[in-house]
Amino acid sequence: MENGLLPRMYQYSRAIYRSIKDLIDPWADQETQLEYRRAVLAACEDTVERLAKDPRYFSKPERTLFQDIRRYFPITYQGQVNWAITEGIGAAVEFIEEQIESGAFDGGVARCRATTRKGKPCQRTPLPEREYCPSHQHLETVAA
Ligand SMILES: [Zn+2]
Known part of the structure; x- marks a missing residue:
């Protein structure tokens, strides 16, 4: 992910993995345990990746x-x-929400800060170095 969020998300998946890896079936043979550990780590990573991509649509x-x-x-x-x-x-999730609130992250893509006439957040890409898209750029001029 280009905005650098994903490396930070992997810190969370690694932390989860570290806190549970020693609880993996202690009666399984060594090879099976290794396989289980890999599967657990992969599942933790999949979850945070999905969370980073779709924070608003990944419930529970x-x-x-x-x-x-x-x-x-x-x-x-x-x-x-x-x-x-x-x-x-x-x-x-708390970390991602902070990122969204600060406007630094919205599904990995920057969004125009304007609200449309229907009252929904504008989904368009802002102009480079700007906070608003071409149709809403007048708002930026007003605020400045
Ligand atoms: Zn806009």
């Missing part, structure tokens, strides 16, 4: 991730895994 990412990987953990650890995922994804 923590539940999706837990459903994807719970089978790699003994039933007795699943509560702990679920908690770690909820905490980790919660932190990632």
Whole structure:
């Protein structure tokens, strides 16, 4: 992702992975454990990637991730895994929301700051170095 958000998102997936990797089925043989760890890490990364691309349309990412990987953990650890995922994804969502609020990020693409006549945010790309698109550039002149 060109805006540099994704590398920061991977910090969250790695943090989740680190907090749960030692809970992976301890009775599986070494090779299986390795395979499980890879699958768990990949699922964590998939989730934050999807979150970075579609923060507004990915509802309950923590539940999706837990459903994807719970089978790699003994039933007795699943509560702990679920908690770690909820905490980790919660932190990632908070980070993305801050980015959206500050206007630094909106699905990876900058958007015009104007509101359309229908009351919806304008979806057009702003002019280079500007906050408004060509149809709304007069707003910028007024504000300045
Ligand atoms: Zn516009």
